[in-house]
Amino acid sequence: MNPIGRYVMLAFLGSYGGVGVQSDSETDVDTPTQCASWGFDPSELLCSTCDDMSRFQLGSHLIQECQQCCHSDGRKLESVKYPKAILEVWAYPQVQAFIKSERTSRYPGLTIKYVRGADPTIKLLDEEEDVVETLAIDKWNTDSVEEFLDLYLDTAALTLEDDKATP
Structure with a gap:
Protein backbone atom coordinates (compact mmCIF):
# COMPACT_ATOMS: atom_id res chain seq x y z
CA MET A 1 0.00 0.00 0.00
CA ASN A 2 1.27 3.46 -0.80
CA PRO A 3 2.20 5.82 2.06
CA ILE A 4 -0.71 8.20 1.39
CA GLY A 5 -3.26 5.38 1.53
CA ARG A 6 -1.71 4.10 4.76
CA TYR A 7 -1.84 7.63 6.23
CA VAL A 8 -5.52 8.05 5.27
CA MET A 9 -6.33 4.68 6.78
CA LEU A 10 -4.48 5.45 10.03
CA ALA A 11 -6.16 8.85 10.28
CA PHE A 12 -9.52 7.14 9.77
CA LEU A 13 -8.81 4.58 12.47
CA GLY A 14 -7.56 7.29 14.82
CA SER A 15 -10.83 9.15 14.45
CA TYR A 16 -12.69 6.02 15.53
CA GLY A 17 -10.66 5.69 18.69
CA GLY A 18 -8.19 3.14 17.48
CA VAL A 19 -8.12 -0.39 16.52
CA GLY A 20 -9.29 -3.85 18.63
CA VAL A 21 -8.50 -7.58 19.77
CA GLN A 22 -8.18 -10.56 17.50
CA SER A 23 -11.44 -12.19 16.47
CA ASP A 24 -11.91 -15.90 16.90
CA SER A 25 -13.38 -16.44 13.45
CA GLU A 26 -12.14 -13.49 11.45
CA THR A 27 -8.43 -13.55 12.28
CA ASP A 28 -6.26 -15.24 9.69
CA VAL A 29 -3.08 -13.54 10.84
CA ASP A 30 -0.93 -15.55 13.24
CA THR A 31 0.99 -12.69 14.78
CA PRO A 32 0.26 -9.17 15.91
CA THR A 33 3.53 -8.26 14.20
CA GLN A 34 1.94 -8.74 10.78
CA CYS A 35 -1.00 -6.55 11.78
CA ALA A 36 1.39 -3.90 13.08
CA SER A 37 3.27 -3.96 9.78
CA TRP A 38 -0.04 -3.20 8.08
CA GLY A 39 -0.63 -0.34 10.52
CA PHE A 40 -3.23 -2.05 12.73
CA ASP A 41 -3.24 -2.63 16.48
CA PRO A 42 -5.12 -5.92 16.94
CA SER A 43 -5.61 -5.24 20.65
CA GLU A 44 -7.93 -2.34 19.83
CA LEU A 45 -9.24 -2.84 16.28
CA LEU A 46 -13.00 -3.42 16.13
CA CYS A 47 -14.42 -5.21 13.10
CA SER A 48 -17.15 -2.58 12.82
CA THR A 49 -14.38 -0.06 12.08
CA CYS A 50 -13.27 -2.23 9.16
CA ASP A 51 -16.87 -2.33 7.94
CA ASP A 52 -17.06 1.46 8.14
CA MET A 53 -13.88 1.80 6.07
CA SER A 54 -15.73 0.70 2.94
CA ARG A 55 -17.54 4.06 2.91
CA PHE A 56 -14.23 5.79 2.19
CA GLN A 57 -13.33 3.59 -0.79
CA LEU A 58 -9.89 2.76 0.58
CA GLY A 59 -9.61 -0.45 -1.39
CA SER A 60 -10.66 -4.02 -0.75
CA HIS A 61 -7.09 -5.15 0.04
CA LEU A 62 -6.85 -2.70 2.93
CA ILE A 63 -10.26 -3.73 4.25
CA GLN A 64 -9.28 -7.42 4.07
CA GLU A 65 -6.10 -6.72 6.05
CA CYS A 66 -8.17 -4.82 8.60
CA GLN A 67 -10.63 -7.71 8.94
CA GLN A 68 -7.77 -10.16 9.49
CA CYS A 69 -6.59 -8.14 12.50
CA CYS A 70 -9.87 -7.11 14.13
CA HIS A 71 -12.11 -8.52 16.83
CA SER A 72 -15.86 -8.58 16.98
CA ASP A 73 -17.55 -5.80 18.89
CA GLY A 74 -20.97 -7.40 18.91
CA ARG A 75 -22.48 -4.91 16.48
CA LYS A 76 -25.22 -6.72 14.62
CA LEU A 77 -25.79 -6.30 10.92
CA GLU A 78 -29.53 -6.72 11.38
CA SER A 79 -31.34 -3.89 13.06
CA VAL A 80 -33.91 -4.15 15.79
CA LYS A 81 -37.36 -2.95 14.71
CA TYR A 82 -39.31 -0.77 17.11
CA PRO A 83 -43.12 -0.62 17.02
Whole structure:
Protein backbone atom coordinates (compact mmCIF):
# COMPACT_ATOMS: atom_id res chain seq x y z
CA MET A 1 0.00 0.00 0.00
CA ASN A 2 1.27 3.46 -0.80
CA PRO A 3 2.20 5.82 2.06
CA ILE A 4 -0.71 8.20 1.39
CA GLY A 5 -3.26 5.38 1.53
CA ARG A 6 -1.71 4.10 4.76
CA TYR A 7 -1.84 7.63 6.23
CA VAL A 8 -5.52 8.05 5.27
CA MET A 9 -6.33 4.68 6.78
CA LEU A 10 -4.48 5.45 10.03
CA ALA A 11 -6.16 8.85 10.28
CA PHE A 12 -9.52 7.14 9.77
CA LEU A 13 -8.81 4.58 12.47
CA GLY A 14 -7.56 7.29 14.82
CA SER A 15 -10.83 9.15 14.45
CA TYR A 16 -12.69 6.02 15.53
CA GLY A 17 -10.66 5.69 18.69
CA GLY A 18 -8.19 3.14 17.48
CA VAL A 19 -8.12 -0.39 16.52
CA GLY A 20 -9.29 -3.85 18.63
CA VAL A 21 -8.50 -7.58 19.77
CA GLN A 22 -8.18 -10.56 17.50
CA SER A 23 -11.44 -12.19 16.47
CA ASP A 24 -11.91 -15.90 16.90
CA SER A 25 -13.38 -16.44 13.45
CA GLU A 26 -12.14 -13.49 11.45
CA THR A 27 -8.43 -13.55 12.28
CA ASP A 28 -6.26 -15.24 9.69
CA VAL A 29 -3.08 -13.54 10.84
CA ASP A 30 -0.93 -15.55 13.24
CA THR A 31 0.99 -12.69 14.78
CA PRO A 32 0.26 -9.17 15.91
CA THR A 33 3.53 -8.26 14.20
CA GLN A 34 1.94 -8.74 10.78
CA CYS A 35 -1.00 -6.55 11.78
CA ALA A 36 1.39 -3.90 13.08
CA SER A 37 3.27 -3.96 9.78
CA TRP A 38 -0.04 -3.20 8.08
CA GLY A 39 -0.63 -0.34 10.52
CA PHE A 40 -3.23 -2.05 12.73
CA ASP A 41 -3.24 -2.63 16.48
CA PRO A 42 -5.12 -5.92 16.94
CA SER A 43 -5.61 -5.24 20.65
CA GLU A 44 -7.93 -2.34 19.83
CA LEU A 45 -9.24 -2.84 16.28
CA LEU A 46 -13.00 -3.42 16.13
CA CYS A 47 -14.42 -5.21 13.10
CA SER A 48 -17.15 -2.58 12.82
CA THR A 49 -14.38 -0.06 12.08
CA CYS A 50 -13.27 -2.23 9.16
CA ASP A 51 -16.87 -2.33 7.94
CA ASP A 52 -17.06 1.46 8.14
CA MET A 53 -13.88 1.80 6.07
CA SER A 54 -15.73 0.70 2.94
CA ARG A 55 -17.54 4.06 2.91
CA PHE A 56 -14.23 5.79 2.19
CA GLN A 57 -13.33 3.59 -0.79
CA LEU A 58 -9.89 2.76 0.58
CA GLY A 59 -9.61 -0.45 -1.39
CA SER A 60 -10.66 -4.02 -0.75
CA HIS A 61 -7.09 -5.15 0.04
CA LEU A 62 -6.85 -2.70 2.93
CA ILE A 63 -10.26 -3.73 4.25
CA GLN A 64 -9.28 -7.42 4.07
CA GLU A 65 -6.10 -6.72 6.05
CA CYS A 66 -8.17 -4.82 8.60
CA GLN A 67 -10.63 -7.71 8.94
CA GLN A 68 -7.77 -10.16 9.49
CA CYS A 69 -6.59 -8.14 12.50
CA CYS A 70 -9.87 -7.11 14.13
CA HIS A 71 -12.11 -8.52 16.83
CA SER A 72 -15.86 -8.58 16.98
CA ASP A 73 -17.55 -5.80 18.89
CA GLY A 74 -20.97 -7.40 18.91
CA ARG A 75 -22.48 -4.91 16.48
CA LYS A 76 -25.22 -6.72 14.62
CA LEU A 77 -25.79 -6.30 10.92
CA GLU A 78 -29.53 -6.72 11.38
CA SER A 79 -31.34 -3.89 13.06
CA VAL A 80 -33.91 -4.15 15.79
CA LYS A 81 -37.36 -2.95 14.71
CA TYR A 82 -39.31 -0.77 17.11
CA PRO A 83 -43.12 -0.62 17.02
CA LYS A 84 -43.38 3.11 17.71
CA ALA A 85 -41.35 6.29 17.59
CA ILE A 86 -41.79 9.90 18.64
CA LEU A 87 -40.24 12.65 16.54
CA GLU A 88 -39.78 15.72 18.75
CA VAL A 89 -39.08 18.92 16.85
CA TRP A 90 -39.31 22.68 16.99
CA ALA A 91 -37.79 24.79 14.22
CA TYR A 92 -35.38 22.75 12.12
CA PRO A 93 -36.13 23.24 8.41
CA GLN A 94 -34.66 19.88 7.38
CA VAL A 95 -36.89 17.95 9.75
CA GLN A 96 -39.85 20.28 9.15
CA ALA A 97 -39.67 19.40 5.45
CA PHE A 98 -40.06 15.74 6.36
CA ILE A 99 -42.99 16.45 8.70
CA LYS A 100 -44.86 18.61 6.20
CA SER A 101 -44.43 16.09 3.39
CA GLU A 102 -46.66 13.09 2.81
CA ARG A 103 -43.78 10.81 3.87
CA THR A 104 -44.96 10.70 7.47
CA SER A 105 -48.09 8.80 6.43
CA ARG A 106 -45.88 5.80 5.61
CA TYR A 107 -45.12 5.40 9.32
CA PRO A 108 -48.30 4.69 11.32
CA GLY A 109 -46.24 4.18 14.50
CA LEU A 110 -44.65 7.64 14.25
CA THR A 111 -45.94 10.44 16.44
CA ILE A 112 -44.88 14.04 15.79
CA LYS A 113 -44.52 16.08 18.96
CA TYR A 114 -43.74 19.80 18.92
CA VAL A 115 -41.59 20.83 21.88
CA ARG A 116 -40.81 24.54 22.12
CA GLY A 117 -37.08 25.20 21.84
CA ALA A 118 -36.15 21.53 21.55
CA ASP A 119 -33.51 20.18 19.23
CA PRO A 120 -35.02 17.49 17.01
CA THR A 121 -34.85 13.97 18.42
CA ILE A 122 -36.29 10.59 17.62
CA LYS A 123 -37.36 8.45 20.55
CA LEU A 124 -37.75 4.75 19.81
CA LEU A 125 -40.36 2.97 21.91
CA ASP A 126 -40.87 -0.69 22.78
CA GLU A 127 -44.19 -2.57 22.92
CA GLU A 128 -44.98 -1.10 26.36
CA GLU A 129 -44.32 2.38 24.92
CA ASP A 130 -41.25 2.86 27.09
CA VAL A 131 -38.45 4.91 25.52
CA VAL A 132 -35.64 2.53 24.56
CA GLU A 133 -33.39 4.91 22.64
CA THR A 134 -33.22 8.66 22.04
CA LEU A 135 -31.26 10.03 19.10
CA ALA A 136 -30.38 13.63 18.26
CA ILE A 137 -31.17 14.31 14.61
CA ASP A 138 -30.37 18.02 14.30
CA LYS A 139 -27.81 17.37 11.54
CA TRP A 140 -30.04 15.00 9.56
CA ASN A 141 -31.82 15.85 6.33
CA THR A 142 -35.21 14.60 5.19
CA ASP A 143 -33.74 11.57 3.43
CA SER A 144 -31.74 10.57 6.52
CA VAL A 145 -34.84 10.68 8.70
CA GLU A 146 -36.75 8.57 6.19
CA GLU A 147 -33.92 6.02 5.84
CA PHE A 148 -33.65 5.72 9.61
CA LEU A 149 -37.38 5.16 10.05
CA ASP A 150 -37.39 2.59 7.23
CA LEU A 151 -34.61 0.74 9.01
CA TYR A 152 -35.78 0.91 12.63
CA LEU A 153 -39.56 1.45 12.67
CA ASP A 154 -41.65 -1.69 12.28
CA THR A 155 -44.46 -0.50 10.03
CA ALA A 156 -45.64 -4.02 9.14
CA ALA A 157 -46.61 -4.96 12.70
CA LEU A 158 -48.66 -1.79 13.13
CA THR A 159 -50.44 -2.27 9.84
CA LEU A 160 -51.43 -5.82 10.85
CA GLU A 161 -52.69 -4.60 14.24
CA ASP A 162 -54.75 -1.88 12.53
CA ASP A 163 -56.27 -4.42 10.13
CA LYS A 164 -57.27 -6.70 13.03
CA ALA A 165 -58.86 -3.80 14.93
CA THR A 166 -60.96 -2.75 11.94
CA PRO A 167 -64.32 -4.63 11.86
